[in-house]
Amino acid sequence: MSFLSNYIKEVYGAVSSLLIGMKRTGYYLTHNKEVITEEYPEFRAKMADRFRGEVVMTHDAQNEHACTGCSACELACPNGTIKILNKFDITPEGKKKKAIDSFVYHLELCTMCNLCIVACPTDAIKMSQNFEHSVYDRRLLTKQLNFPGSKLREGVE
Amino acid sequence: MFSIENILNSFHKWLGSMLNQTNVMLIEMALIAFFAITLFAILGLVLVYLERKVSAFIQIRKGPNRVGPFGIFQTTADTLKLIVKESFMPDKVDKFLYQLAPFIVMITAMLLLAPIPFARGVQIWNINIGVFYVTAVSSLSVIGILMAGWASSNKYSLLGAMRSGAQIVSYELSAGMAILSIIVLTGSLNLQDIIASQENGWWIFKGHIPALVAFVIYIIAVTAETNRAPFDLAEAESELTGGFHTEYAGMRFALFFLAEYINIFIVCAIGATLFFGGWMPFHIGNWQAFNHVMDFIPSSIWFFGKTFFLILLIMWFRWTFPRLRVDQLLNLEWKYLLPISMLNLLVMTLIAIKGWHF
Amino acid sequence: MRNVVETTPEGNMVLNVGPQHPSTHGVLHLFITVNGETILNLDPNIGYIHRSIEKMCESLSYRQFIYSTSRMDYLSAHMNNHGCALTVEKGLQVEVPVRAEVIRVIISELTRLASHQLWWGSLAMDLGALSPFFYAFREREMITDIMEETCGARLTMNYIVPGGVMADIHPDFQRKVKEFIVQFKSKIGEYHELVTNNVIFQNRTKGIGILSKEDAISYGCTGPTARGSGLSCDMRKIYPYSAYKNIQFNEILETEGDSFARYMVRMREMEESVNIIEQLIDNIPEGEFLAKTKAVLKLPKGEFYTRLETARGELGVYIVSEGGTTPYRIKFRSPGFSNLSALNHMIKGHKIGDLVSVMGTLDLVIPDIDR
Numbered sequence: 001m002s003f004l005s006n007y008i009k010e011v012y013g014a015v016s017s018l019l020i021g022m023k024r025t026g027y028y029l030t031h032n033k034e035v036i037t038e039e040y041p042e043f044r045a046k047m048a049d050r051f052r053g054e055v056v057m058t059h060d061a062q063n064e065h066a067c068t069g070c071s072a073c074e075l076a077c078p079n080g081t082i083k084i085l086n087k088f089d090i091t092p093e094g095k096k097k098k099a100i101d102s103f104v105y106h107l108e109l110c111t112m113c114n115l116c117i118v119a120c121p122t123d124a125i126k127m128s129q130n131f132e133h134s135v136y137d138r139r140l141l142t143k144q145l146n147f148p149g150s151k152l153r154e155g156v157e
Numbered sequence: 158m159f160s161i162e163n164i165l166n167s168f169h170k171w172l173g174s175m176l177n178q179t180n181v182m183l184i185e186m187a188l189i190a191f192f193a194i195t196l197f198a199i200l201g202l203v204l205v206y207l208e209r210k211v212s213a214f215i216q217i218r219k220g221p222n223r224v225g226p227f228g229i230f231q232t233t234a235d236t237l238k239l240i241v242k243e244s245f246m247p248d249k250v251d252k253f254l255y256q257l258a259p260f261i262v263m264i265t266a267m268l269l270l271a272p273i274p275f276a277r278g279v280q281i282w283n284i285n286i287g288v289f290y291v292t293a294v295s296s297l298s299v300i301g302i303l304m305a306g307w308a309s310s311n312k313y314s315l316l317g318a319m320r321s322g323a324q325i326v327s328y329e330l331s332a333g334m335a336i337l338s339i340i341v342l343t344g345s346l347n348l349q350d351i352i353a354s355q356e357n358g359w360w361i362f363k364g365h366i367p368a369l370v371a372f373v374i375y376i377i378a379v380t381a382e383t384n385r386a387p388f389d390l391a392e393a394e395s396e397l398t399g400g401f402h403t404e405y406a407g408m409r410f411a412l413f414f415l416a417e418y419i420n421i422f423i424v425c426a427i428g429a430t431l432f433f434g435g436w437m438p439f440h441i442g443n444w445q446a447f448n449h450v451m452d453f454i455p456s457s458i459w460f461f462g463k464t465f466f467l468i469l470l471i472m473w474f475r476w477t478f479p480r481l482r483v484d485q486l487l488n489l490e491w492k493y494l495l496p497i498s499m500l501n502l503l504v505m506t507l508i509a510i511k512g513w514h515f
Numbered sequence: 516m517r518n519v520v521e522t523t524p525e526g527n528m529v530l531n532v533g534p535q536h537p538s539t540h541g542v543l544h545l546f547i548t549v550n551g552e553t554i555l556n557l558d559p560n561i562g563y564i565h566r567s568i569e570k571m572c573e574s575l576s577y578r579q580f581i582y583s584t585s586r587m588d589y590l591s592a593h594m595n596n597h598g599c600a601l602t603v604e605k606g607l608q609v610e611v612p613v614r615a616e617v618i619r620v621i622i623s624e625l626t627r628l629a630s631h632q633l634w635w636g637s638l639a640m641d642l643g644a645l646s647p648f649f650y651a652f653r654e655r656e657m658i659t660d661i662m663e664e665t666c667g668a669r670l671t672m673n674y675i676v677p678g679g680v681m682a683d684i685h686p687d688f689q690r691k692v693k694e695f696i697v698q699f700k701s702k703i704g705e706y707h708e709l710v711t712n713n714v715i716f717q718n719r720t721k722g723i724g725i726l727s728k729e730d731a732i733s734y735g736c737t738g739p740t741a742r743g744s745g746l747s748c749d750m751r752k753i754y755p756y757s758a759y760k761n762i763q764f765n766e767i768l769e770t771e772g773d774s775f776a777r778y779m780v781r782m783r784e785m786e787e788s789v790n791i792i793e794q795l796i797d798n799i800p801e802g803e804f805l806a807k808t809k810a811v812l813k814l815p816k817g818e819f820y821t822r823l824e825t826a827r828g829e830l831g832v833y834i835v836s837e838g839g840t841t842p843y844r845i846k847f848r849s850p851g852f853s854n855l856s857a858l859n860h861m862i863k864g865h866k867i868g869d870l871v872s873v874m875g876t877l878d879l880v881i882p883d884i885d886r
Contacts, residue, residue, distance in 0.1 A: 017712050018478065018715075021478065022474075025476060025477040028646075036217050036218075048660075078582055111673075115578065320552075387643060387715060398537060476645060477644065479710070482868040483868060485718055485719075
C-alpha cells in the first residue's frame with residue numbers, strides 16, 4: 001500500500017512542480033509590459049560616457065589638436081594599432097619643430113583596452129562612444145585621426 | 158445565418174445542374190485537393206507565426222515585428238527564402254530515400270486532414286471509422302522520419318530517428334487509450350456521431366474526473382507523438398544538433414517543419430472534437446435559451462477556437478519545460494501514463510455501463 | 516589531430532561531438548564511443564581556439580599583457596585581470612589602496628554573478644528549456660550596464676591595472692548596484708520555480724555525473740565543480756586576497772557530487788555573492804584608486820605565483836621574470852582544463868542526453884581551456 005501512496009505522491013509532486021513553472025511562463029505570456037527588448041535601428045541606446053567605442057582625436061574650433069607626436073600611445077598599445085608618422089616643420093625662427101604628419105589608427109586591430117588613452121600625456125586622444133563600426137571595405141577601418149590641415153595647439157608641449 | 162454548409166450545398170447543386178454526376182465528382186475532388194494544399198500552407202504559416210509570437214512573449218521579447226503589421230508576413234518571407242534556397246544534398250546519402258522521406262511525412266499529415274469536421278456539415282470524408290483512421294494513419298509518419306534518419310547517413314540523424322521510432326510507437330498506446338475512453342462513452346468511431354453526442358455538454362464536463370484524466374493523458378501523449386518539446390528527443394537540438402533533419406536544407410527541411418505544425422493542428426483538432434465537442438457550441442444540458450444564444454456563433458469559429466486553444470497549450474509546454482532523457486521518456490510512458498490510462502479506461506467503462514455520466 | 520574513425524574494433528559507434536556543436540559552447544571536440552545511447556568512453560580533443568596567449572604575453576610589457584587575459588575566460592574577465600595584477604603587484608611590492616581593493620572585489624563578485632547567470636540560462640537551454648535564458652539575461656543586462664558605466668566595456672573590461680583600477684567608480688555605481696540587488700532578490704525565486712524545482716530538471720541532474728571527493732582531488736578539479744563534491748577549495752576563504760580578508764561569507768559546499776549538487780553550489784554562490792556585495796557597497800573607503808607606479812614596470816628577477824577564485828575555479832598566474840620589462844615566461848593554471856579532464860570519469864555509463872547536463876554543470880568556457 002505504501003508503494004501506491006508513494007506512486008500517487010510522486011505523480012502529484014511532479015504535476016504540481018510543472019504547473020508552477022507553467023504559471024510563471026503564463027504570467028509572462030499574458031503580461032506584455034514585461035518585455036525588455038528594444039528595437040535597434042529606431043531605438044539607439046545611449047552608451048555610457050566611459051564606453052570605449054573607438055579612439056578619436058579631439059579637435060577644437062580652430063582645427064587644432066593636442067598631439068605632440070610623442071609616440072607614448074604607440075608604445076603603450078599591445079597590438080600595434082597606432083602608427084604615428086612625424087614630420088618636421090620649420091618655424092619662422094628657422095628651427096625644426098616636430099609635429100605629426102598623420103596619426104594612423106587601425107580599428108580592425110584595436111581591442112579597446114584604453115591603455116593609449118591612459119598613456120597620453122596631453123589628453124589628445126579619447127574614446128568615442130560610437131559602436132557601429134561595420135563598413136563594406138576593410139580599408140575603411142584604417143583611419144587617420146588628425147583632420148586634414150590641423151595643427152598642434154599653441155602651448156601644448 | 159452564415160453557414161459554410163449552405164454555401165457548399167448550393168455550390169454542389171449549381172454544379173450538378175450544369176454537369177453530369179461524374180464530372181461533378183471530379184471537379185469537387187480537384188477542388189478538395191486544392192483546398193487541402195491551401196489549408197496546409199496557410200496553417201503552416203499561421204502556426205509558425207503563432208509559435209514565434211508565443212515564444213517571444215514568454216521570453217519577454219517582442220517577436221517578429223518587421224515584415225508587415227506586427228510581423229504577420231514574416232513567415233511568408235521565410236517560406237519564400239526556403240523555396241529559393243538551394244536544396245543541398247550531401248554526397249553519401251541514399252538518394253531515393255532521402256528525397257522521398259519529406260514527402261512521406263507531408264502526405265501523412267495531409268491524409269489526416271480528411272476526416273476532420275471543420276464546421277457543421279463540413280468534412281472532406283465522413284468515414285464511419287474516423288477516429289480509427291486517424292490513429293492508424295498518424296503512425297505512418299514515423300516511417301518517414303526513420304527513412305530520413307537512415308538515408309541521411311549521419312550518426313546524429315540515425316540516433317534521432319531511432320529515438321523518434323521508440324517514442325512514437327510507445328506513446329501511441331496511451332493516446333489510443335485516452336481516445337478509447339471517449340469512444341466507450343460515445344459508442345461510435347464516427348467523428349460526426351461523437352460530436353452529436355456532445356449536444357447537451359462536452360465530454361470533458363460530462364465524463365467526470367476520468368474524462369479530465371483522459372484529456373491530460375491525451376495531451377501529453379500527442380505532444381510526444383508530434384515530437385514537440387519537452388519530448389523533442391528526435392530533434393534534440395542541444396544533443397543531436399537537429400536529429401533526423403540534420404542533413405536537410407531548403408524546401409525539404411521546410412516540408413518536415415510544416416508537417417510538424419500540421420500534425421499539431423490535427424491532433425489538437427481531434428482532441429477538441431473528442432473532449433470539447435468539435436464544432437459543437439457550448440451547451441448546458443437542456444437550457445434552451447442559453448444554447449440558442451451560443452448557436453449564433455458560427456460552428457467553424459467554435460472549432461478553430463477550441464483547436465487553437467489546445468495548440469496554445471502545447472506551445473506553452475514547449476517554452477516552459479526542459480527536455481526529458483530517452484530512458485525517462487519511456488519510463489514515463491510505460492510506468493506512469495499507460496497504467497494510469499488503463500485504469501482510467503476501466504473506470505470510464507464502468508461509468509458508461511452504469512450510465513453515471515450526464 | 517587524430518584520425519577520425521567510424522567505429523571501434525568492438526563495433527561500437529564513435530560519435531564526434533563538436534567542434535561545432537550547440538552544447539559544447541565553443542569549439543570543443545569530443546570523441547564519444549557509444550553503444551546505442553550509452554556512452555562508453557569520452558575523449559576530449561582540444562586546441563581549436565588556442566591563441567597562444569601565454570607566448571604572446573612574453574612579448575608584452577607588464578601593463579600590456581593584462582588585457583589579453585580577458586580573452587581567456589571571457590566570462591570572468593575581471594578575475595583574470597585581477598590575478599595578473601596581483602602577481603605583478605607581488606613582484607613590484609606595491610601597496611594597493613584600500614579603495615581599489617574594495618572596488619576590485621565588488622566588480623569581481625558582479626562578474627561572478629554575471630557568469631553564473633549566463634551559466635544558469637545556458638544550462639537550462641542545453642536541457643531544452645529555452646525561456647530561462649532570457650530571464651537570466653534580464654538580470655545580467657543590469658550588471659553589464661553597470662560594467663559599461665564604470666569600466667567602459669561590457670565583457671572584456673581591462674579595468675584592473677597593476678596598482679589599482681583604471682578609473683574611479685561612476686557616481687551612479689552604488690545606486691545601480693543596489694537596484695540590481697533588489698531586482699535579483701525578487702527574481703531568484705523565479706529561477707528556482709522554473710528550473711530548480713522542476714521535476715524534469717531534477718530527474719535530468721540528480722545522480723548524474725557523480726564525482727567523488729577523492730576523484731575531484733586527483734583530477735585537480737576546483738571551483739563549484741569540486742565544491743559540489745564536498746571539497747573545500749574556495750581561494751577566497753583559504754588564501755584571502757584583496758578585501759576578502761575583512762568580509763564575512765560562507766564557502767558553499769554540497770556533498771552529493773552529482774550534477775544537481777554542482778548546480779546548487781552555483782545557485783547558492785550567487786546569493787553569497789550578493790551578500791558580499793551588500794557588505795561592501797556602502798563601505799567603499801575614500802582615497803586613491805590607483806597607487807603610484809613607475810611609468811615602465813620592471814619585476815625583479817625571480818618567480819611569482821598567485822592564485823585566486825574565478826567563477827569557474829582556481830586560476831593560478833605564474834610569472835618568471837629575468838628583471839626586464841617583459842615577463843620571461845608566463846603560465847596560467849586555468850580551472851576549465853582540469854575540470855574537463857574529469858568529464859570522461861563522470862560521464863561513463865550515462866546516456867548521450869546526460870553529456871549535455873554534465874558538461875553544462877562543469878560550466879566549460881573553451882577559450883579558458885585552450886588559452
